[in-house]
Amino acid sequence: MTMLPASTERQLGLAIDLDTCVGCQACVTACKGWNDQGQGGPLSDQDPYGADPSGTFLNRVHSYQVQPAEGTAKIINFPRSCLHCQDAPCVPVCPTGASYKRAEDGIVLVNAAACIGCGLCAWACPYGARELDAAAGVMKKCTLCVDRIYNENLPEIDREPACVRTCPTGARHFGDFSDPDSKVSRLSADRGGYALMPEMATRPTNRYLPPRAKDAASTASPLAPLLDIQASGFAGWLDKVLGKI
């Protein structure tokens, strides 16, 4: 079971647009909200309202500052969750078979009933995608909302991961990367979507779309001649006198 499938029929994943993400954390909240009562259910918090709160989350949004060689620094919000890697290192290390990758759609899941909570899969993941639930003693991770995307009890518009459904700026896209004509594949190809930490040889499914180059503020304003006001008359005399003091 913890052998990785040689290939998967489909390759479901996310394309995350770093250009449009505003770092509002709505995806973090929606993810927690859905998955707290979803298939892997509850995502426990410890001391949530106390002095030292801590909790299990499947999605986190970081903020980085980039200082280009010229111009001002840019802030880039950076959502981080499971990338549903094709060579997922978290799967073969699992001693119990609880961690597995589905051959039909490539989703990496944890069978909570078989997880002993040894933590080795989290150690093997370069992306910090897995967090051990301190209350349940089992590993939790992004399920790509497997209990939403195939759920025929939900309206069709809701059959996508909670983070994608909720994103107010449309920075998250869900689809099948094995189909070169899917929305996410085309988006990734158009925008130069890339994989994280290629040196770890995990072959992630998820793609990140880089921030677009920003316009530089024009230094030459069309109103510039009008703004260059020369004082004349009494004001001009006052300007000269005050300038000399």
Add this chain to the structure above:
Amino acid sequence: MHPAPSVILFTVLSGLGFGFLAFLGAGLVLPQPGLNALLLWGLGYGLAVGGLMASTFHLGNPRRAWRAFSQWQSSWLSREAWASLAALLALAPVALSDLLGLGWPRGFGLVGTGLALITVATTSMIYTQLKTIPRWNHWTTPLMFVTFALAGGAILAGQTGIALPLLVVLALALLAHWQFGDRRFAEVGASLATATGLGHIGALSVFEPAHTADNYLLREMIYVVGRKHVQKLRVIALICTVMLPAVLLSLGQGLPFVALALLCHLAGAFAARWLFFAQAEHVVGLYYGKR
């Protein structure tokens, strides 16, 4: 990495136990039937099994530990479970023969010796296989683990002639592990730039953390405390694991020397194993601007 006491206890004690069992199995220690055999085999089994028990303390669900036997085809942790069970079973007839003075042939013993050393090697591979922790992901890790088991076993067996060269090899293995380890992270080439893919824009830094409270990742994998005294701890580890036991064993034979040498060796082994974890940097720390 967080140096969990249960994992340090497990790797040090079961390593020593399997190392000693390897010596007993190979007939390099021949106990007298009765109490002597009971004590020596009991010590070997006690350390090995006690260490394995300690390892279950860090599990979230220890009741399901039996499931760890199922994935031997892919998982080093599962292979370790099988190897340890096989070693303990293969050595059982030899232990029984020694205990009751039956004088059975020791063929099983040699198989048990091999399996005991394979067990230690599988333990080390759990750490060595992890690309995410460059310091561990190197051939010096299994070398260091197996040499630790052999040297500890030789000290416990009171075999000065074998222990002294093994202690020299252990010193070299530790030095090599530290030397290579200090360069591994840079060699692997992971950085905040590769972690985010944003390096081409400019100089990257963490602007705001993803969360203000701590979490599993920070507690488990981003352990930045205690690296301040690395060099001192390395010297202490070398003196205690290698030099003091070598001097004590050279000074004389007999229980007091062996016991003192073992205590020094163990103290050093705990220090070295603590460093093994505390110094190991996981690449996920990059996302948090920490290593």
